[in-house]
Amino acid sequence: MAQIFAYIAHKDGVADDSALELLSVAQKIDAGADVTALVVGDGAGVDGVASEMAASYKTVWKIATPQLAYPNAELVRQAFVNLLPADSVVLIPHDTFGMDLGPGLAVKMASTFISDVVAIEGAEGGGLKVVRQEYSGMVSTHNLVEMGQGLVLNPRPGAFAPDESKAAGGEVVDKSGEAGELSAKRKFIEVVEAEVGDVDITKSDVLVSIGRGIEDEDNIELAEELAEAMGAVVSCSRPIVDAKWLEKSRQVGTSGQTVKPKVYLALGISGSFQHMGGIKGNPFILAVNKNPKAPIFQMADVGVAADILEFIPELTEKLDE
Numbered sequence: 266m267a268q269i270f271a272y273i274a275h276k277d278g279v280a281d282d283s284a285l286e287l288l289s290v291a292q293k294i295d296a297g298a299d300v301t302a303l304v305v306g307d308g309a310g311v312d313g314v315a316s317e318m319a320a321s322y323k324t325v326w327k328i329a330t331p332q333l334a335y336p337n338a339e340l341v342r343q344a345f346v347n348l349l350p351a352d353s354v355v356l357i358p359h360d361t362f363g364m365d366l367g368p369g370l371a372v373k374m375a376s377t378f379i380s381d382v383v384a385i386e387g388a389e390g391g392g393l394k395v396v397r398q399e400y401s402g403m404v405s406t407h408n409l410v411e412m413g414q415g416l417v418l419n420p421r422p423g424a425f426a427p428d429e430s431k432a433a434g435g436e437v438v439d440k441s442g443e444a445g446e447l448s449a450k451r452k453f454i455e456v457v458e459a460e461v462g463d464v465d466i467t468k469s470d471v472l473v474s475i476g477r478g479i480e481d482e483d484n485i486e487l488a489e490e491l492a493e494a495m496g497a498v499v500s501c502s503r504p505i506v507d508a509k510w511l512e513k514s515r516q517v518g519t520s521g522q523t524v525k526p527k528v529y530l531a532l533g534i535s536g537s538f539q540h541m542g543g544i545k546g547n548p549f550i551l552a553v554n555k556n557p558k559a560p561i562f563q564m565a566d567v568g569v570a571a572d573i574l575e576f577i578p579e580l581t582e583k584l585d586e
């Protein structure tokens with residue numbers, strides 16, 4: 266079996282939740298495999314993340330140069346092409362950066378590429394059965410991938426349980442000197458943090474999140490009443506912001522805020538990966554949607570097939586009682 270590598274996403278010296286999820290993905294591909302974590306960046310933050318990952322991964326490759334202080338996919342791709350064996354299995358989270366890095370890396374390594382992987386169904390006849398979602402999650406496709414050549418997979422953040430056993434006692438190997446000459450046509454300029462707005466949804470333990478299913482701006486009041494009864498804050502999916510019904514600072518998702526609540530109510534939200542990608546920390550998810558086949562139900566702890574315009578006022582009334 267080829268060597269398995271996991272790209273560790275991190276920010277401000279803190280590893281993303283996907284870091285330990287990729288370890289579970291690797292074990293589903295090859296149970297008992299020694300997986301190598303790839304920690305890329307520069308400065309003290311990258312050292313901290315590399316040491317933290319050594320608790321979970323047998324080997325951690327640290328690739329740190331001033332050029333990689335901000336993860337430019339063009340540079341990271343070059344470093345990986347220079348460092349990784351051609352038949353490697355490379356796991357990269359299906360987030361905004363992973364979608365940038367993964368396809369080009371697969372092309373450069375002449376590897377197979379599969380994005381938005383939500384399940385690994387194991388080996389079959391020398392191949393690997395991989396499930397991905399298409400059409401905004403309305404359809405799951407089951408793919409048989411030939412093994413033996415390179416493979417780049419983008420597993421969906423949150424779709425795999427994290428491996429929190431921390432049993433590796435691994436070592437950090439500095440590979441910075443072997444990353445080769447890196448140059449990019451695209452230059453990083455600055456990071457612009459999302460506006461916090463009137464309410465900071467990233468700080469709330471309970472979010473009442475509304476999607477297009479709320480149907481009308483006037484109905485947002487229903488969600489606000491429910492949030493008040495629950496001591497929660499109202500957040501939303503992108504169509505609500507696009508319609509200018511709520512501020513951008515309330516948007517959860519890959520192009521909005523990353524939230525880490527304990528409880529997440531998804532009301533009239535279909536469950537696109539761009540939306541769910543903004544929810545971290547494995548919260549308890551209650552989904553209410555009038556379409557019983559809505560993809561959100563695959564990710565929810567409790568699902569209710571109902572009209573939210575009836576469900577929300579009833580729940581508020583019960584809570585008020």
Ligand SMILES: Cc1cc2nc3c(=O)[nH]c(=O)nc-3n(C[C@H](O)[C@H](O)[C@H](O)COP(=O)(O)OP(=O)(O)OC[C@H]3O[C@@H](n4cnc5c(N)ncnc54)[C@H](O)[C@@H]3O)c2cc1C
Pocket residue numbers: 475476477478479480501502503504516517518519520521522532533534535536537539540543553554555556559571572573574
């Ligand atoms: C580059 C990019 C970045 C993006 N970033 C984000 C992001 O950060 N955040 C984000 O949310 N989206 C983002 N999107 C958009 C994303 O792809 C989806 O289009 C969006 O998440 C869908 O929002 P939704 O679930 O509210 O709407 P829909 O997908 O339209 O779903 C509405 C749901 O409501 C249900 N419904 C309708 N009426 C009712 C009712 N009365 N009662 C109960 N259920 C009802 C429907 O069955 C449906 O499942 C991004 C897209 C792109 C291309």
